Amino acid sequence: MQVAYLGPAGSFTELAARKLVAPDEDLTPRASVPLALRHVRSGAVGAAVVPLENSVEGVVPTTVDGLVRGGPLRITGEALLRVTFALASAPGVARPSIRRVLTHPHAHSQCRDWLARELPEAEFVPAGSTSEAAATVAREADPETAAVCAPATAARYGLDVLATDIGARRNAVTRFVRVAGPDAVTPAPSDRDRTSIVLPLLDQVGALHRVLGAFARHGANLTAINSRPTGDALGRYCFFLECDGHIADTAVARAFEELRRHAPQALLLGSYPQAPSPVPSSTPVPALAHG
């Protein structure tokens, strides 16, 4: 099977994809997340691996939009990757000559503080991925342009590393998902699963309250709730929900059934094993103070 990923070669997504493919599957790069998902929907590839969210910046909007808009898809797995960022240039370039910094918007937002401090005059130029930024810098060999990418990606494209660890957080983790067509087999329940759901929210009093209530009543632990505009009109939103557990678990199945009674368009994106964390477990969430 061909599995697309956000490329070109050397992206963080490629590293994640390597954890999510079987030995007999082939990885094939795509220039953007929408293109990779379009090729899953058309059947040109069997699956795609795309970045979904980061512990510092939250969700990758193009990915969530690609999942909630368009034909149904199925998430069948996830991988977590610790990401560290380097500033890289063509060989022989000195840091003071950098006027432009190329990278993926999600990488830029995690390095914004360092860039504002160390290269306040440099302009940010969005790239399709961190590896595309590195490839462009290598190809153009412009002494005024640098890329933000993984140190290994800089080495792969023959770039010099001008600075390392320029991200705002040491333990930044990005979550990637493997996405297939709607007929993909749901992985069997494991001891620690996650379920992802898409829900167009009805424009009614109490609509969100009923959704949250369904999870609480059946004892399913809702772990994330993101709203994205449907794109149809101002004020129309689609929710991307996640909870612990598998759709084969009674709590999750009952919560989803109840959700469907309120919002028949609710769509199960998938149930799949949660990936182990690549960093030491974080400090507990502080309890809310009740006044």
Ligand SMILES: O=C(O)C(=O)Cc1ccccc1
């Ligand atoms: O995969 C990449 O290289 C990307 O550009 C997406 C990305 C950006 C920042 C953190 C993780 C993935």
